[in-house]
Amino acid sequence: MPAGNAEHVVARVEAEPVNKAENRVLYQKRIKIFPKRAKGFFRRLKWLIMIATLAVYYVTPWLRWDRGPNAPDQAILIDIPARRFYFFFIEIWPQEVYYLTGLLILAAFALFVATALFGRVWCGYACPQTVWTDLFIAVERAVEGDRAARIRLDKAAWSVRKIARRTLKHAIWLVIAVLTGGAWVFYFADAPSLLGDLASLRAPAIAYIAIAVLAATTYVLGGLMREQVCTYMCPWPRIQAAMVDSDSMVVTYRDYRGEPRAPHRKRDSWDGRGDCVDCNACVVVCPMGIDIRDGQQLECINCALCIDACNDIMDRVGRPRGLIAYDTLANVERRAEGKSAKLRLLRARPLMYLGLMAVVVMLMAFGLTTRSNLDLNVLRDRNPLFVTLSDGSVRNGYTIKIINKEYAERSFTLNVEGLAGARIDVVGRDTQGVPMLAVKPDRLASFRVFISAPSSALKSRSTPIVFKLNDAAGDGEVSYDAVFLGPDR
């Protein structure tokens, strides 16, 4: 056999996985990572998810939702001055913030399910840190070139060309950062009018401050800190280990197939050696600066770019794809023993998470469907507890608060049950009979009310009474249990 053709099909790249556990000491300056461009299924998937998530982020505040004449028409609006949160057909008052809690619990459990089934898919595809870092790296690559060019530029002495490239890169980053912060503030005010105010410098100072702060964090986290955020600042890499087990899909190196690794020349036999040609393609594409062949690591965000890189190499050396692949750790072991792989999605852990999600969804659905658009609160006067009047009758004072959650003015009649001969006086009204209380659209109104009762109606020191509030138009009623106090007897 002629041994003349000794060239490697795939040349080894000298790349150091800078964040490899054994390379890293406790006190060390950050070593820059220059991720090479990857091509393949997962890279395309990541572009699509980036476009989708960015589109959701930028477009959402511009969605409109008609709520009638007395309410904002923005689909999602956090109106802090008016203390309202609008989410399509849902309007949340401050005292109903448990709906928001429910949403956050749902989001958390969705994250748990995804993690239990597919590992760190959140980190790898959807996390804002990943999306914006990916975007910033794409800009960097477009301006300064791919990995080799970037390393050369980084090492080069300062020159006009280097200054120009660097200035352009940071300028584009800053524009992206400002746009990121700029989109954020639209969630908190009517987007079209705020855009006009921002452009004509008439927007409130807090809007500019919020944009500046978010632009700064985007620029620093996405452009300068990158993988350090995931490794050192984010708690999730530490927490997620509690959701992942040996049946979760994770990005794995199939060491039973790859080892022993060695460079491979054309026409060399594949007998007695692994499929890994030790080309470091997986290392150079890694944005986290690790080597997936070292096994599961806290730094790995499961972005799957090493899968794309390795598949490309396997195609070129003519070996089957999937030396690095999404697989469960249990399956890697089974395959190593020559058994067939099994995918166990219906495990206790994800099912439990799904069950808890279902409970929260049902509770929220119940809460939303039975949510009243009318609310009554009654606060008893505590000083004085009661007042004896000159004819011997007893009077109690109350402050009643009526919440009208409809976008129309409503009138209510107020009655008291459980107290014989009770008389209702609304402070500031000279009306006789059943008082009529008007509440403006989408507002809370407060009334001072005196209830008096003849002494003979009181059997004990404390008498339970019920306030009944009825919509004058017959559209709903609400009651409130209170007490009426009198002298000891």
Add this chain to the structure above:
Amino acid sequence: MGQAEIDDHSGTETTGHEWDGIKELNNPLPRWWLWTFYISIVWAIGYWIVMPAWPLISGYTTGVIGYSSRATVVERIEEARAAQSKFVQGIAAASLEEIRKDPELLDFALAGGRSAFSVNCSQCHGRGAAGSPGYANLNDDAWLWGGSLDAISRTIQYGIRSGHDETRFGDMPAFVTDETLTRAQAGDVTDYVLSLSGTAGDAGAVARGAEVFAENCVDCHQPGGTGNPELGAPNIADSIWLYGGERATVLESVAKGRAGNMPAWTGRLAPATIKQLAVYVHSLGGGQ
């Protein structure tokens, strides 16, 4: 100073400090921490120059921008006063009845009245204006000197037995102490008075008391004991007692007289404040 000692186990320099065989390693401070520290120092020096900082023997360094939290408070108070002036002037110009009818002025008067009441009146009348024996409950519908807005306002302005020229003045004599009535007569009239509000006593005593009442009390307290606000003579036929409705307390009132005081507030409080107080007290539930 010799060569720094190197720790065998970690290969790190030590500081040379040793306690019971434990040596302190000389690890560097985290860079971000160090820079934060340096920036804080620079910031502090700038702060000394710009803001009030160092105490001197008499006074302090005022800083180049001349900031003073006290001046800021004064400014804020002035701003608040200016914002209120529209309402204060409105209240000064309006009659009490006009204030009560105008929702804006009424809101301001009630809020201002509540705060003025807490500062000036609650010591005797209580936070909730429920009073205590000898100090009138302002929530109920019994008024010694009248419960109209004007009557309340006048009481607040000039007080009761306050020494002011315009003061309200009524005199409940000490019938037994002054020897106008005997102890037995005082007991009889007490039984009669209690019978007016439905407390049954010895029929003979009540009948004798009625005669005593007709001779001595009716001028002020009126036939039937309904009282006279012109003289501050309370209604003694209702369920409300300023000093308490037990027989011993009523007897004490007859025997020793009563003469509570309320200070005159005109001159101490601004006229607009007195108006706000009058509207507030009137709103507590018993206003006529």
